[in-house]
Amino acid sequence: xxxxxxxxxxxxxxxxxxxxxxxxxxxxxxxxxxxxxxxxxxxxxxxxxxxxxxxxxxxxxxxxxxxxxxxxxxxxxxxxxxxxxxxxxxxxxxxxxxxxxxxxxxxxxxxxxxxxxxxxxxxxxxxxxxxxxxxxxxxxxxxxxxxxxxxxxxxxxxxxxxxxxxxxxxxxxxxxxxxxxxxxxxxxxxxxxxxxxxxxxxxxxxxxxxxxxxxxxxxxxxxxxxxxxxxxxxxxxxxxxxxxxxxxxxxxxxxxxxxxxxxxxxxxxxxxxxxxxxxxxxxxxxxxxxxxxxxxxxxxxxxxxxxxxxxxxxxxxxxxxxxxxxxxxxxxxxxxxxxxxxxxxxxxxxxxxxxxxxxxxxxxxxxxxxxxxxxxxxxxxxxxxxxxxxxxxxxxxxxxxxxxxxxxxxxxxxxxxxxxxxxxxxxxxxxxxxxxxxxxxxxxxxxxxxxxxxxxxxxxxxxxxxxxxxxxxxxxxxxxxx
Amino acid sequence: xxxxxxxxxxxxxxxxxxxxxxxxxxxxxxxxxxxxxxxxxxxxxxxxxxxxxxxxxxxxxxxxxxxxxxxxxxxxxxxxxxxxxxxxxxxxxxxxxxxxxxxxxxxxxxxxxxxxxxxxxxxxxxxxxxxxxxxxxxxxxxxxxxxxxxxxxxxxxxxxxxxxxxxxxxxxxxxxxxxxxxxxxxxxxxxxxxxxxxxxxxxxxxxxxxxxxxxxxxxxxxxxxxxxxxxxxxxxxxxxxxxxxxxxxxxxxxxxxxxxxxxxxxxxxxxxxxxxxxxxxxxxxxxxxxxxxxxxxxxxxxxxxxxxxxxxxxxxxxxxxxxxxxxxxxxxxxxxxxxxxxxxxxxxxxxxxxxxxxxxxxxxxxxxxxxxx
Numbered sequence: 001x002x003x004x005x006x007x008x009x010x011x012x013x014x015x016x017x018x019x020x021x022x023x024x025x026x027x028x029x030x031x032x033x034x035x036x037x038x039x040x041x042x043x044x045x046x047x048x049x050x051x052x053x054x055x056x057x058x059x060x061x062x063x064x065x066x067x068x069x070x071x072x073x074x075x076x077x078x079x080x081x082x083x084x085x086x087x088x089x090x091x092x093x094x095x096x097x098x099x100x101x102x103x104x105x106x107x108x109x110x111x112x113x114x115x116x117x118x119x120x121x122x123x124x125x126x127x128x129x130x131x132x133x134x135x136x137x138x139x140x141x142x143x144x145x146x147x148x149x150x151x152x153x154x155x156x157x158x159x160x161x162x163x164x165x166x167x168x169x170x171x172x173x174x175x176x177x178x179x180x181x182x183x184x185x186x187x188x189x190x191x192x193x194x195x196x197x198x199x200x201x202x203x204x205x206x207x208x209x210x211x212x213x214x215x216x217x218x219x220x221x222x223x224x225x226x227x228x229x230x231x232x233x234x235x236x237x238x239x240x241x242x243x244x245x246x247x248x249x250x251x252x253x254x255x256x257x258x259x260x261x262x263x264x265x266x267x268x269x270x271x272x273x274x275x276x277x278x279x280x281x282x283x284x285x286x287x288x289x290x291x292x293x294x295x296x297x298x299x300x301x302x303x304x305x306x307x308x309x310x311x312x313x314x315x316x317x318x319x320x321x322x323x324x325x326x327x328x329x330x331x332x333x334x335x336x337x338x339x340x341x342x343x344x345x346x347x348x349x350x351x352x353x354x355x356x357x358x359x360x361x362x363x364x365x366x367x368x369x370x371x372x373x374x375x376x377x378x379x380x381x382x383x384x385x386x387x388x389x390x391x392x393x394x395x396x397x398x399x400x401x402x403x404x405x406x407x408x409x410x411x412x413x414x415x416x417x418x419x420x421x422x423x424x425x426x427x428x429x430x431x432x433x434x435x436x437x438x439x440x441x442x443x444x445x446x447x448x449x450x451x452x453x454x455x456x457x458x459x460x461x462x463x464x465x466x467x468x469x470x471x472x473x474x475x476x477x478x479x480x481x482x
Numbered sequence: 483x484x485x486x487x488x489x490x491x492x493x494x495x496x497x498x499x500x501x502x503x504x505x506x507x508x509x510x511x512x513x514x515x516x517x518x519x520x521x522x523x524x525x526x527x528x529x530x531x532x533x534x535x536x537x538x539x540x541x542x543x544x545x546x547x548x549x550x551x552x553x554x555x556x557x558x559x560x561x562x563x564x565x566x567x568x569x570x571x572x573x574x575x576x577x578x579x580x581x582x583x584x585x586x587x588x589x590x591x592x593x594x595x596x597x598x599x600x601x602x603x604x605x606x607x608x609x610x611x612x613x614x615x616x617x618x619x620x621x622x623x624x625x626x627x628x629x630x631x632x633x634x635x636x637x638x639x640x641x642x643x644x645x646x647x648x649x650x651x652x653x654x655x656x657x658x659x660x661x662x663x664x665x666x667x668x669x670x671x672x673x674x675x676x677x678x679x680x681x682x683x684x685x686x687x688x689x690x691x692x693x694x695x696x697x698x699x700x701x702x703x704x705x706x707x708x709x710x711x712x713x714x715x716x717x718x719x720x721x722x723x724x725x726x727x728x729x730x731x732x733x734x735x736x737x738x739x740x741x742x743x744x745x746x747x748x749x750x751x752x753x754x755x756x757x758x759x760x761x762x763x764x765x766x767x768x769x770x771x772x773x774x775x776x777x778x779x780x781x782x783x784x785x786x787x788x789x790x791x792x793x794x795x796x797x798x799x800x801x802x803x804x805x806x807x808x809x810x811x812x813x814x815x816x817x818x819x820x821x822x823x824x825x826x827x828x829x830x831x832x833x834x835x836x837x838x839x840x841x842x843x844x845x846x847x848x849x850x851x852x853x854x855x
Contacts (some may be wrong), residue, residue: 114678114765114766115680115764115765117527137682161623165622166622169600170599170623186831188831188832191831192764192784193764193806194762194763194764194806194807195592195786196586196762197784198808198810198826199601199855200636200637200640200836200839201632201633201635202633204629204631204633207629207632208628208629209628209629210772220731225680225682226682227682248535251533251653252533252556252653253653254557254653254654255653293715296710296711296714297709300708351621351624353537353620354535355535383622383623384621385534418620418621419619420619420621422625423623424623425625426625427625438619438627438628439617440616443615443617445616446609446615447617447627447628450630450839452838453843457758465627
């Protein structure tokens with residue numbers, strides 16, 4: 001992945017910039033030392049690294065505003081950073097940028113159960129939002145698998161999802177209001193504790209804009225009462241086609257599980273070897289979870305198992321108690337760890353229409369042979385969000401490049417099947433150059449026009465989301481204005 | 483009136499327009515915008531429906547009724563429960579999917595299932611320069627690039643004219659049940675809403691109408707699902723309200739449909755003189771709106787949405803100046819609409835962004851000009 005070359009004029013102004021930032025921030029909030037800026041050289045896409053010019057760690061909306069105003073005046077690019085867990089390189093710096101980290105802004109500002117909202121500073125981690133309302137049996141629904149570490153700021157930037165979004169939706173469906181600082185330092189309040197913000201749906205376009213439209217410092221999030229209980233069932237089939245048909249039949253029957261997870265044989269084998277969850281060795285494994293009271297769970301599982309049986313499963317295992325439920329989830333939840341033990345891996349997240357699942361899995365199998373790299377699939381089957389894990393050896397010359405080429409072909413396949421490049425991780429730098437496979441130049445132009453309004457100088461996270469060739473003229477204008 | 487039969491024809495019509503256009507779907511809302519009428523009714527038809535994938539793709543001019551019938555045959559529905567404005571506005575016409583999406587029209591189930599915008603997966607549109615654009619797609623999780631899908635939903639045609647939309651549909655539940663309280667005051671009604679919505683019983687409707695069949699106000703709580711589950715949850719909910727016992731427990735399918743359609747469409751105000759305002763507030767701020775005792779109110783969304791019947795020409799926004807949220811003037815004569823504005827004015831930074839977006843997507847200012855600012 002190419003990144004634009006740093007602007008020498010900005011590199012030369014490092015000392016002055018640091019001085020100006022120090023004038024508006026506490027002394028320990030401006031990081032200038034090269035050994036310390038290295039902490040921010042990458043996010044969870046570790047194959048790409050570049051220490052930023054400076055990093056700042058403000059504690060308030062006012063401090064964020066002061067930082068952005070200075071960077072705006074100085075014409076310095078800013079890369080916002082939540083917890084740095086992006087798998088797509090969303091927080092990857094350039095050498096001439098300021099990293100604006102919100103990690104120190106992690107307060108809960110308000111919890112209001114009557115109105116079912118929580119207001120937080122966005123540096124707070126996803127899981128600790130649920131933690132803050134757990135006492136009252138509430139939770140925050142979007143649950144990306146990095147939820148222990150990832151920040152709400154990053155969730156909003158990437159419109160993060162999770163395993164339970166078939167029922168509860170993703171970040172954008174659970175975000176009611178924000179405080180956002182624009183690149184010129186203007187503070188904007190959008191939405192609030194009411195359900196629909198007025199005017200154009202700015203909240204909708206800001207959520208998922210990968211930190212390119214503004215820096216969100218506070219968020220009002222919808223919280224929900226926990227269901228009385230939840231229970232999974234595990235179903236094994238000897239073909240992907242049959243497993244796919246089973247999922248489709250369950251949905252058509254009017255049951256809406258909270259999660260439908262799908263694992264293919266390579267994934268089952270790796271998980272079993274790693275976690276010994278007692279999974280059957282078969283071609284396709286479904287884990288389906290339903291919620292409600294005991295009687296409601298029993299009723300829904302009854303319908304699901306009846307449909308599942310009509311497709312002749314090789315295994316059908318209901319969880320009798322919490323232990324058995326945990327064992328059913330054990331393998332799935334350790335899938336990534338299992339892969340990590342086998343090899344280095346790249347995790348993709350293209351989405352496809354559920355109906356094309358068997359075709360796409362078959363093609364991925366064929367491509368795996370062509371590229372000579374193994375691939376295992378875990379999959380949110382209810383919403384079509386795939387997670388192919390391509391295994392490679394980072395120490396073997398050329399393997400990363402082969403893996404990236406294979407990954408790009410899988411994502412193109414997802415688009416051809418009627419799906420998209422990314423379901424929940426975001427584009428970042430990882431999928432940036434594939435955007436023209438999904439969208440025409442005119443489609444992308446419409447998106448760029450939105451950025452032109454929010455950030456006319458193209459200073460916020462400018463080298464992400466869109467192919468560099470597509471944004472070049474706009475970024476050049478920003479440089480020329482120096 | 484122009485009624486293009488394809489996206490290409492629509493693009494041509496917009497590119498060739500020499501003045502303002504009034505964008506029209508089924509003409510059931512009557513926007514009151516000056517300009518040549520550009521209708522989407524020529525763009526009608528189902529492009530794709532996969533019940534097993536909960537996905538529907540339709541052209542924007544397709545009647546809502548046609549879509550609802552198609553879905554019902556597979557035991558599915560549009561879960562956001564779009565209202566039908568005809569009764570309230572005294573209009574004819576045939577509501578279209580494009581109109582519903584352009585106005586982000588969402589009914590009582592918005593509190594649980596989300597608004598129209600939460601079920602919209604993708605759009606095709608033609609912007610004010612006549613350029614066709616697509617965004618999103620037909621899959622449920624999609625973060626590929628900016629979410630212009632949401633931006634277009636609720637833009638009332640001011641950023642572009644929708645030509646095709648993809649929607650997430652959901653199963654129609656087996657049963658719907660409603661707890662009904664007669665003659666409950668505002669404070670007690672709010673308490674019922676809050677307690678019910680804080681419970682784990684997955685409430686899908688919470689509202690109040692000023693006068694039900696018995697001549698008293700009616701406060702409603704709805705749950706939906708499999709029949710045994712509905713009965714169980716209604717029983718548990720009733721137990722929650724030991725000091726505020728509901729007067730009825732109704733699981734009759736037709737009566738339930740009637741109750742919620744009436745609330746959805748603000749039926750108590752049909753045919754009554756006066757302006758109708760629609761206010762969106764934090765649910766517990768409902769009392770500040772219903773505290774305007776000179777006006778009648780219909781409440782939905784557990785207190786978060788209030789329909790108010792206000793004497794002609796009076797400005798409800800002025801009375802609610804300190805209440806966070808916004809009020810939309812849904813029904814009034816042309817003069818009042820022009821004087822007060824249909825939509826609540828926004829704070830300066832947001833107004834500037836909105837104006838900037840309009841200028842980008844409609845540089846000549848010809849798409850429903852003036853409607854949103």
